Amino acid sequence: MVLSFINKMVKDSLVLLLFCLFLFLFLFAEELKNSSFFTRIPGTFFNVNTIFLSIILEAIPFILLGVFVSAIIQSFVSENVIRRVVPRNAYLALIPAALLGIIFPICECAIVPVVRRLIKKGMPSHVGVVFMLSAPILNPVVYASTYFAFKSTPYVANARMFVGFISSIIIGLIIYRRFKGVNILKVHKEDHHHHNNHRGNKLLETLYHASDELFDTGKYLFIGAFLASLFQAFLDRNVLLSIGTSTTFAPMAMMGLGYVLSVCSSADAFVASSFGSTFTEGSILAFLVFGPMIDIKNSLMLFGYFKKKFVLYLLLVTPLVVYFSVYVFQ
Numbered sequence: 156m157v158l159s160f161i162n163k164m165v166k167d168s169l170v171l172l173l174f175c176l177f178l179f180l181f182l183f184a185e186e187l188k189n190s191s192f193f194t195r196i197p198g199t200f201f202n203v204n205t206i207f208l209s210i211i212l213e214a215i216p217f218i219l220l221g222v223f224v225s226a227i228i229q230s231f232v233s234e235n236v237i238r239r240v241v242p243r244n245a246y247l248a249l250i251p252a253a254l255l256g257i258i259f260p261i262c263e264c265a266i267v268p269v270v271r272r273l274i275k276k277g278m279p280s281h282v283g284v285v286f287m288l289s290a291p292i293l294n295p296v297v298y299a300s301t302y303f304a305f306k307s308t309p310y311v312a313n314a315r316m317f318v319g320f321i322s323s324i325i326i327g328l329i330i331y332r333r334f335k336g337v338n339i340l341k342v343h344k345e346d347h348h349h350h351n352n353h354r355g356n357k358l359l360e361t362l363y364h365a366s367d368e369l370f371d372t373g374k375y376l377f378i379g380a381f382l383a384s385l386f387q388a389f390l391d392r393n394v395l396l397s398i399g400t401s402t403t404f405a406p407m408a409m410m411g412l413g414y415v416l417s418v419c420s421s422a423d424a425f426v427a428s429s430f431g432s433t434f435t436e437g438s439i440l441a442f443l444v445f446g447p448m449i450d451i452k453n454s455l456m457l458f459g460y461f462k463k464k465f466v467l468y469l470l471l472v473t474p475l476v477v478y479f480s481v482y483v484f485q
Contacts, residue, residue, distance in 0.1 A: 203385055203388045207380050220265050227361055241279065253320050253323050253327075255289070256289050263291040263450065284469070298315075304425045318484055322448075380417065409430070410442065445473070448473055
């Protein structure tokens with residue numbers, strides 16, 4: 156017990172130390188560039204730092220929202236409530252699950268811990284997956300940002316909602332058929348015990364779970380953001396532009412770009428619109444649908460919270476369903 160606590164504190168301290176290091180590099184980047192030692196380092200490495208921090212700072216508000224929602228669910232929502240709310244029919248439950256994003260505007264940065272908590276509380280796995288995939292797309296904030304980013308072609312916002320809804324339902328059906336009755340969650344050590352000192356005090360219990368969830372989720376966010384910043388800094392976008400007009404390969408390229416860039420769904424429409432003159436509308440739509448469902452950040456979170464077999468299956472099925480949904484729609 157004591158050793159596991161010390162181990163956790165060491166890991167959390169390393170995460171904070173890493174963030175402080177990047178923050179230091181960001182704040183003093185110009186001074187460091189001009190120093191005799193750092194002039195030998197390519198400027199691209201400083202770009203990695205800037206991109207990393209921009210991703211982190213963009214994601215942190217949503218991560219905080221997600222962990223507090225998760226903690227509130229843990230403290231105040233019982234298993235019986237989940238069972239009463241979710242329709243008994245496995246297929247009918249998919250539709251309200253996909254529409255939950257309209258009520259709960261949670262982006263992909265924060266949705267994974269929330270869904271994990273809901274599944275632990277008794278929500279069927281396939282219903283949780285549908286909510287996880289659809290919420291970052293079908294929420295009012297994302298719709299508004301997409302509408303304003305594509306003012307000249309407002310139907311793009313509607314197409315994004317429609318394809319996102321259909322794709323999440325299809326993926327949910329596939330997951331239900333493949334993992335029916337299977338526990339897809341990893342077993343964490345903290346799942347076996349609770350801090351009895353907080354029992355009876357819901358507020359303290361909520362704060363404990365939120366802080367625990369924040370550090371647990373944060374390490375996956377930091378690693379994912381660092382990998383995404385490396386790709387953004389060193390990726391040769393001319394390669395992507397060369398296949399931008401292909402109706403077959405352009406959607407694949409934009410889906411790959413969405414996965415690599417890991418831009419929050421509340422802002423990714425403005426990134427997508429910058430490719431509008433080069434890429435097909437179908438490929439832009441693929442970027443807007445697939446990126447919020449799966450990217451580097453939440454892939455690492457998924458591997459941290461869910462069993463590897465399930466995550467690998469989801470990472471295979473999701474791009475295939477989105478690709479064919481976009482191909483049929485365009």
